[in-house]
Amino acid sequence: MTDARDIARREVLVRGAWVITQGPLGTIADAAVHLRGGAIVEVGDWTALRAAHPELDVVGDGTGIVAPGFVNTHTHLSEALATGMGSELTLFEWGERIVGPLGAVLTQEDAAEGTALRAVELLLSGVTTVNDMFVHCNPGSHASVGVVDGIERSGLRAVVSFGAEDVADPALPPWAGVDEVLAEQFALERAAAEASARQVQAAVEAAATGAPDAGAPDAGAPDAAGTGLVSFRYGVGTLLGQSDALLAAGVAATREHGWAVHTHLAETREELVVASQRWRERTIDHADTIGLLDGPLIAGHAVWATDRDVQLLAERGTAVAHNPVANMILGSGVCPVPVLRRAGVLVGVATDGAASNDSQDMLQAVKMAALLQKVHHIDPSVIDASTVLRMATIDGARALGLDHLVGSLEPGKRADVVLYQDTVDVSVLHDPEGQLVYGASPRSVAAVFVDGRMLVSDHRCVSVDEAAQIERCRPLVRRIARASALAAEGWSRA
Template sequence: MREDVVIRAAWVLTAAAPGAVRDGAVRIREGAVVDVGPAADVIARAPEVPVVGDGTGIVAPGWVNTHTHLSEALATGMGSELTLFEWGQHIVGPVGDVITAEDAAEGTALRAVELLLSGVTCVNDMFVHANRGSFASLGVVEGLERAGLRGVVSFGAEDLADPDAGPWGEVEEILDEHHALHAAAAATELVTFRYGIGTLLGQSDALLAAGVDACERGGWSVHTHLAETREELVTAAGRWGRRTIPHAEHLGVLGRPVIAGHAVWVTAPDIDLLARREVAVAHNPVANMILGSGVCPVSALRREGIAVGIGTDGAASNDSQDMLQAVKSAALLQKVHALDPSVIDARTVFEMATIDGARALGLSHLVGSIEPGKRADVVLYQDTVDVSVLHDPYGQLVYGASPRSVAAVWVDGRRVVDDHRCVSVDEVAQIARSRPLARHIARDSRLAREGRSVL
């Protein structure tokens, strides 16, 4: 049930004007934020409304996870010594060949617990699979609904694992799944759809052209990867005579609203093109480090007005969906790469993970900040050592908080985490349901045979 409740803390970090409110409170009602300000004033305006929170800790907007792959939910902990291309060939490919809609639903519900318990209230997913006829991506919608988690879903279709081998599937067959996923999302309250392009290199020219046409006809936005690795750029130049970002422009992809994962290997002309086309970027620091892909030039992108959000990336390219790790790493990676601790500050990173992430997804009119009229996606951090000393609430949340600190989470006004426990999904039961599915993935793919899984 949606609650009419006042949420109180030592600090309310709004990600909007007036910024940080000391001894603040937020009132939510009918799924929306209706009041925010000093606690004494908010409580006085609604004395009959129950208060959650003891005046310590932090209230903040829920994190917006701008890029992940819930197709990897049951395939964690493998391939950490592989490059992206090797990892795709030896881990993601075999998993994608056998994953089903049931695996997707149960894996999504499993990882939703982890997302919610790290303060995520909205997740942008790209489900990558090649299990023909399974329509496996639709399971994500079921899992998100079960968890009460706001989401944006896409099918990361690829039909060209080997450019010399030709496409493995019919273009119309692949487009059918996009349309089915769009319809499934449209039937929900909290889930929306984007057209997924797994990678430009992973698609035949026929599918790329058909996808651009489908987006124009359907008015669809796009979720893709761009400029993630050097190998991508070299291979693209060999295939098309241009790198992936200018080729996306050539195809007309950038004529739609686009969020692009990674954008690590971008040139100055690339950045200028992304800015002119208002392409948003999802920065995935943990995955970029694990796969040795490089460092996203966050400051250069932001200087040009590009919306840069933060993502966990998939559970197999990160091995976690803990958004607090990604938020902290986003700051630390920029500092160590520049050898300058002042290159980015905690408040900037906080805003990247909240309002900028919402802007990147075209959802900033709904979520990403705590303002009257916006949807009530709110997190209370309280009760633990992690948030007990708040000399700087932004710094403590970005650098010091852990999932232990997440006391309560509301998504669209519904309390889905209460007393540090997910209440929308039974964590113990969900683990039990997911274990045999992980075993089937290890058995039916080549992961177990190749010694990559001991299940």
């Protein structure tokens, strides 16, 4: 089975009518990006680059848009095989009636195959980096570790986390002890580190033999001979879903090991009420009280953040992942994006999980990030396309601490590049940023490079065979529907 590990890095020029760099060069007309050995070597005028490199293959005919790959700052690949259930439920109801039963039966195989399936959707909507939180409550399975296999096969750049919750139902005893939850965190961290080590070693070996996969040390790129694509964050599913003992152990572990954190904060009004009853303070305040905000942290949603909360997040350097589509489907509310950004909080754009969104289409999330604010404020000027595009690229990379590698097209950064071309969606380019945000669709995604490997070619994912992966996942979908009783409860017809 061919996957991303069989695809060599390419030295090419990627050409567009416009190159949106998100860097100091801004947006350049009739330009190109020179990729070599997984790094960006140069960005600039097409005519000059072509004259300097007449021998190189060219991707793009000069009619489309070249842009940095999107950074999807928050999703749940644990929901990869569970789309279309409970879309009329509130988040609290949905978590109890859908996510809980689903999480009790997920396995490493489900994680690996579901991740590979959704990777196709992510890549075909321009995503090159994904920040995942795998949520499950299947004792002894270490199901989250399977995500790493799916990520390696697909070739995506990823940050992985286990969204641990041990007391999802306060009326029941914890499904796992603190030691068991921490053991899975360590297992996932180890799997991510081993995957990155394999990727770096493969690039080093290719460089030593002069293979096409060779690095480009003269490009000045970090880890120019190759960089690992998978990294780890400590996951806290929700504060309310964890016992005080697990919260304390998690904070201690993040301090001891220097782990950054991925969690949810202030997603729903009900969350704030229950938190106030339990701790006499809301979740953002409690996260600060226990020291969870002391280190790098990205929080999904922040829909119900008050002005005081926003100031605290800004002071602590906490980043926020905005999930407009999921927030609308679940009726959670509207994230105060303009307020957060004015306060200096980094805000990225995200799809959220495939079941809370029913899609991993990042282009849809980017468009909704703009439209939701406009209609909520009844003001079309409250946010513009350039701002949203920045949130979905370089700001998302900064939120994850990856902006030294990705998020903009600059010499020395990794070659995570997307070409939008060939469709009506991007045929009229009076305003390339506006057309990409408001008009582009997955049909427009002609080519996607991650770390210099071309994973989408001629509008088709080549690292994962889409048809074959669908067939591999169909029996898994039926199994989880039956094993979780979601089929018996009427939530699934699989």
